[in-house]
Amino acid sequence: MRIWYQSYVDSENGGVYWTELEKHLNAVAREGTEIVVHGITPYDSYAHPLVEWRCAREMICNAVQAEREGYDAFVVGHFQDAGLYEARAAVDIPVIALGEASMLHACTLGQRIGIITINRRFIPWFHHQISKYGLRERVSDVYAMDFEPGQILGAFGSDARRDEVARLFAEQAMPMIGRGTDVLIPGGGIPMLLFSQVHAHRIEGLPVLNGIPVAVKAAESAVELKREFGLSVSRTGDFLQPPREVIDEFLEHPARHPARDM
Template structure:
């Protein structure tokens, strides 16, 4: 690290906003700060309007935010970028747009979970996301490692209330455990909540369902971001830029057209 640079900077991009998700952010942000090593600093960026509807258009809108934010992060000299949104929308496009490492909560959580057991069970916050997560499993080549995908099927209001009400949290946790056990009956031995919200509610240190660990991907992606920076300093290989990888960097014209018209 140069004398003029006191800390490595991590840009964390959320799909949440300070108003509608304040109860969640009040737990998420201190957790992120407590997770980082002293030589790093993490700055969490919200999205307004946030992603609160269960529709493909909302996800598409956020993907644009992810790409533009990754470009801005590089230009403002951040060392690494990650999105705190399990669906990983815009992940590949952002990775193809900048030279700094780009991570997604979903990909990072799933790949780490593969080191904890043989087969994963994905537990979504709503049934609407099951198809999206199935697509992710295919994209990351994890078909043989995922036993199944189920959902708690609660509303965003339910999830936010659970951060403030012990009774509501217990109600959702009962459903969470029931669905996790159904995934275990299908062969899962690791439970992956598919979002920062259930990760922060049910992924406390040592959390498990009948011995199956519950992955808190928020912790994982923060530490993976640090590792990406440290590996880069050690000269580890960077992102593939060969044309058929899909991660070749854009030329100046392509980048300018996206920034000004995308």
Template sequence: MRIFWQSFIDHTTSAAYMTRLQDYLNAIAEPGTVIEVHGISPPDRSFGRLSEFRCAILAIDNGIAAEEAGYDAVVLGHFQDPGLLELKSAVSIPVIGTGEATLHFAAQQGRHLGLVTLDDVFRTMHFEQGDLYGLSGRISHVAGLNADPSDFSACFAGDLDAKARMIEAFRLVAEPMVAGGADVIVPAGVLPGLLIGSEHGLCFGHAPVVNCAAVALKSAEMHVRLQALNGFEPSRGPFCAKAPPQAIADFRKLVAEGRGASPLLRPGQR
């Protein structure tokens, strides 16, 4: 089984993280499963909706190429899942959204979910995810670490003091959620998810902490096995109809060639 893992981080600027992520995923994978982690350059930065949309376009194009290259599944390794439904509509192989898979798993472990996200700018997006996935009443808390991906670089490069500081920062955000009624703590990002992945049995009070990287991988393996077993795919009715070949070709041409020489307004026009 070959799994294409689409990170929204840059391979060069976050090399230690990308190496650690690929090593970790392959270490916990089933025998015979190989995970290849691919980044985006520029990465998701200057956080907000437009950056998420830009990265989604590249992730969708990469996912279509991954199916063509013979991968068995694609994981969107970005908790916000931008482009998830669009990519599901464009390919026949399983597409796993880290956020979707993790939130549904966490909802089986407790009633109220507390999400620790990378930055407060993502709070609204996570509540919107809850609405989309039918879990809006289950997400009780969302708060940000207000960290940059580069803040994790030293942790993944082996700096134990840096790792301890980051876990402490995570604790300071998570514990008030538990005091406020959260049953499960969800690192709403693969960066913090991978950080706590080596902390076996980590809990804050009564609340277990979900390892979203592991959940996304194991979900991908399960979906590949189930598709092979009984041909299962997403609903191809109104929810996620398969995109016609022309729509896919038009999308990929736009990504490859850009808008061309006829923008709506040329420089100097009003």
């Protein structure tokens, strides 16, 4: 089984993070599963919907490339999941997303789920995700720390900065706990990986969910379910698959720059 893991960071800027991500994925994968990490350049360095959609287009193109290169599954290793439904509509291999998989699995661990993201500009986007996944009654709160994606990468390789991120995360968790939250999700692959060194991570008894292994295991299961039982996504509604020529046109003609159209 070969899985394409799509990070929204590239190897050049990822540094220690990229190394630790590959190590973590190799430790998580079952025997016989190969996970290949791919990045996006320019990487997702600023928390804003424009950056999300720019990265989403490349991610969708990469999902098509992964299928055509013979990969068995594609994992969107980015919590915001931008372009997820479009990627699922474009390919026949399973497409698993970090944000969606984390939220769905958290529903098996508790009744009230709280997300702590790295930047408050992500909060509206997360609420859109929660509504899209039909989890408004389960994911009750979204709080934020105050980092840009590029800044929090600096916590890898620095125990002091990692501890500072952990302190700020716990600080944001306390009001949620007071409101009855019973599961915590770090809102991003970067903080998830940062906290992955803490076995059975809990704050005041609440599990802190690392969604990276959840997404990998979901991808492995989706491949096996498709192979053995033919189970795959619906081809109506959001995941209606376009003709190949429409997909080829999407790949061949990137969005035009407004200045070039004048």
